[in-house]
Amino acid sequence: MHGSAPAAFLAAWARLGGSWEQHANPTSARLGLLRYLRDLQIREVLAWPADELPLPGLDDALRDTGFSLVPADKQDWKTRSSIGLTGADAGLAATGSLVFAPAPGRSWLPALLPILHIVILPSDRLYPDLAAWREAWRHSGREQDAAGALIVTGPSISADIEFHRHRGTFGPRFLHLILIESGGERDAGIEREMI
Amino acid sequence: MLADRYTRTALERLHRLGAKESARAWAGVDDADAERRAAGQVRQQVLDDLPAFLDRLETKAKANGLHVHRAADFQVANRIIVEILQAAGQKRVLRNHSSLHDEIALDRALAANDITLTRIHAGEHLVDLVGGQAGHPVWPAAHLRAEDISAAMQSKWRIPATLDPDNLAATTYNRTRPSLFQSRAAILGLHFAVAASGALVCLDNDGHNACLVALADHIICILGIEQVAADAAGLDILVPAFARSGWGQPLPGYITTVVRPDPAAGPRRIDLILLDNGRSRVLAAGMAEALRCIGCGACHTICPVYAQLGGQGYGGFIQTGPIGAILNPLLARPGLAVEQPFLSTGCDACRPVCPVDIDLPGLLHQGRLRLAPTAASTRERLAFWLWQRLLSHPALFKRFMRLARRLFLGSHAS
Numbered sequence: 284m285h286g287s288a289p290a291a292f293l294a295a296w297a298r299l300g301g302s303w304e305q306h307a308n309p310t311s312a313r314l315g316l317l318r319y320l321r322d323l324q325i326r327e328v329l330a331w332p333a334d335e336l337p338l339p340g341l342d343d344a345l346r347d348t349g350f351s352l353v354p355a356d357k358q359d360w361k362t363r364s365s366i367g368l369t370g371a372d373a374g375l376a377a378t379g380s381l382v383f384a385p386a387p388g389r390s391w392l393p394a395l396l397p398i399l400h401i402v403i404l405p406s407d408r409l410y411p412d413l414a415a416w417r418e419a420w421r422h423s424g425r426e427q428d429a430a431g432a433l434i435v436t437g438p439s440i441s442a443d444i445e446f447h448r449h450r451g452t453f454g455p456r457f458l459h460l461i462l463i464e465s466g467g468e469r470d471a472g473i474e475r476e477m478i
Numbered sequence: 479m480l481a482d483r484y485t486r487t488a489l490e491r492l493h494r495l496g497a498k499e500s501a502r503a504w505a506g507v508d509d510a511d512a513e514r515r516a517a518g519q520v521r522q523q524v525l526d527d528l529p530a531f532l533d534r535l536e537t538k539a540k541a542n543g544l545h546v547h548r549a550a551d552f553q554v555a556n557r558i559i560v561e562i563l564q565a566a567g568q569k570r571v572l573r574n575h576s577s578l579h580d581e582i583a584l585d586r587a588l589a590a591n592d593i594t595l596t597r598i599h600a601g602e603h604l605v606d607l608v609g610g611q612a613g614h615p616v617w618p619a620a621h622l623r624a625e626d627i628s629a630a631m632q633s634k635w636r637i638p639a640t641l642d643p644d645n646l647a648a649t650t651y652n653r654t655r656p657s658l659f660q661s662r663a664a665i666l667g668l669h670f671a672v673a674a675s676g677a678l679v680c681l682d683n684d685g686h687n688a689c690l691v692a693l694a695d696h697i698i699c700i701l702g703i704e705q706v707a708a709d710a711a712g713l714d715i716l717v718p719a720f721a722r723s724g725w726g727q728p729l730p731g732y733i734t735t736v737v738r739p740d741p742a743a744g745p746r747r748i749d750l751i752l753l754d755n756g757r758s759r760v761l762a763a764g765m766a767e768a769l770r771c772i773g774c775g776a777c778h779t780i781c782p783v784y785a786q787l788g789g790q791g792y793g794g795f796i797q798t799g800p801i802g803a804i805l806n807p808l809l810a811r812p813g814l815a816v817e818q819p820f821l822s823t824g825c826d827a828c829r830p831v832c833p834v835d836i837d838l839p840g841l842l843h844q845g846r847l848r849l850a851p852t853a854a855s856t857r858e859r860l861a862f863w864l865w866q867r868l869l870s871h872p873a874l875f876k877r878f879m880r881l882a883r884r885l886f887l888g889s890h891a892s
Binding site: 377378380385386387388389390391392395396413414417421426429430431432433434435436437438439440441442443444445446447449452453454 | 488491492495496600601604617618619620622623624627643644646647648650651655658675677683684685686688689691692693710711714718727728729730731732733734735736737738739740742743744
């Protein structure tokens with residue numbers, strides 16, 4: 284967790300207007316996500332591939348419950364889906380920011396285009412601030428290979444008309460965080476019955 | 479020329495709300511003065527050895543697979559952009575929010591070559607819709623009222639009148655957002671580039687830069703040569719400084735960094751244009767401090783003169799506000815913009831708000847001293863000479879004032 288308490292991140296996240304749920308383990312997080320999607324009555328979600336999402340067993344759980352993940356292809360009209368689902372490379376506790384480094388399969392589009400962005404963040408990816416993350420990134424060696432990075436702090440906002448803050452312009456109007464503490468695993472099939 | 483009273487009302491809002499938000503953001507910093515000085519040092523360190531940092535950036539960017547071009551002036555920059563787009567067969571292109579595009583008159587250059595350019599940023603799009611020029615580097619449409627925007631939308635887009643800002647904003651985005659999917663090329667004016675890594679950086683709050691990078695196959699990036707950060711540590715000082723002063727936030731909503739082409743999830747080709755366009759002349763004139771400017775617009779927002787003039791009061795120059803009044807005479811042809819350093823009340827309000835510690839009042843004073851002989855006409859100089867003589871002779875001054883009172887107030891004078 285790099286010395287940064289989830290509480291600090293969640294406080295900053297709340298100041299930005301994001302909603303969240305905190306789960307003690309991946310199983311609980313999967314259930315939470317499935318319930319959240321069910322309540323939205325949405326069956327298709329623009330998303331990273333399931334194996335890129337930091338929630339093991341999600342692919343099976345989604346399939347079992349009738350949800351499907353739509354890949355983010357910039358040539359495809361489906362990039363305009365109303366819900367995006369991604370992980371994040373890091374969360375910055377001081378500002379409630381999310382960091383996305385591009386990698387094959389990890390398009391920025393699900394975090395940029397839909398009106399609602401759901402992000403899954405394991406708590407061991409939290410850093411105190413931008414400098415701490417950059418230091419860790421440099422040491423990991425990933426910085427040398429990365430094609431870039433996107434740091435998002437809050438929803439997409441404009442104030443171009445008489446300084447009135449308008450949420451959800453090019454990008455998300457709503458943000459929902461699923462924060463997962465590290466924990467054990469269990470069979471994904473059980474979730475179908477639980478939701 | 480003073481802005482009309484409606485525009486002044488809009489600018490008053492900018493002055494009031496923008497300055498308040500910025501002050502609030504800086505209030506959250508333990509030692510704001512030290513932070514501003516650090517940001518100023520980060521900028522000055524690069525400016526003191528700019529050619530070396532530019533060479534380093536160019537080498538690194540080329541190693542990252544970018545195509546790097548140097549443009550001595552705006553004409554060369556436009557020629558490069560047009561040639562790149564024509565070679566790629568691109569007839570439609572998108573631009574991000576950046577005053578660099580206006581500085582090189584990109585819209586006109588592309589239109590002359592039958593290339594359609596769409597302003598994707600709502601503020602810039604609204605300025606284009608209503609007419610006129612962007613008046614503020616961060617809030618291009620700050621001088622527009624909801625009434626102006628609604629009237630323009632009614633006449634050009636045939637939509638019902640509304641003064642609801644949310645409705646107007648949603649209408650604007652509904653118009654501009656589809657453009658994202660209709661072009662595979664984008665031109666980005668950059669906020670910064672990092673010499674050590676070759677990283678190119680854009681900041682915004684609505685995410686339009688990240689959308690352009692994620693969706694375009696080909697991006698052409700323009701960097702004013704002075705906007706180089708030595709390394710990531712320097713960038714991490716400058717970006718929050720920009721966000722606090724420009725938007726009143728600890729960090730921008732979106733920090734988009736591009737290092738190399740990414741066929742899988744980003745642009746396949748990246749061109750980088752390093753734009754001089756008079757900046758070397760400013761350095762040679764010993765005014766490097768003015769080039770520390772990171773374009774946050776804080777000095778505009780706080781300036782009482784700007785609140786009365788708006789951006790349009792700076793004679794059509796792209797740089798406006800106190801920093802524009804310093805830079806424009808240095809960047810313009812000799813004899814032009816010479817009156818701009820005099821657009822100051824001497825209140826020094828801009829000094830403490832500058833996030834990179836530029837002594838704006840001092841530089842304005844220097845500009846006045848340098849330009850005074852050319853700025854004033856013979857008649858003006860004679861009038862000031864007479865006024866100076868009067869002020870230094872109290873008896874003569876009293877007699878003059880009595881005479882003036884009798885002349886202008888007539889029999890009502892006591």
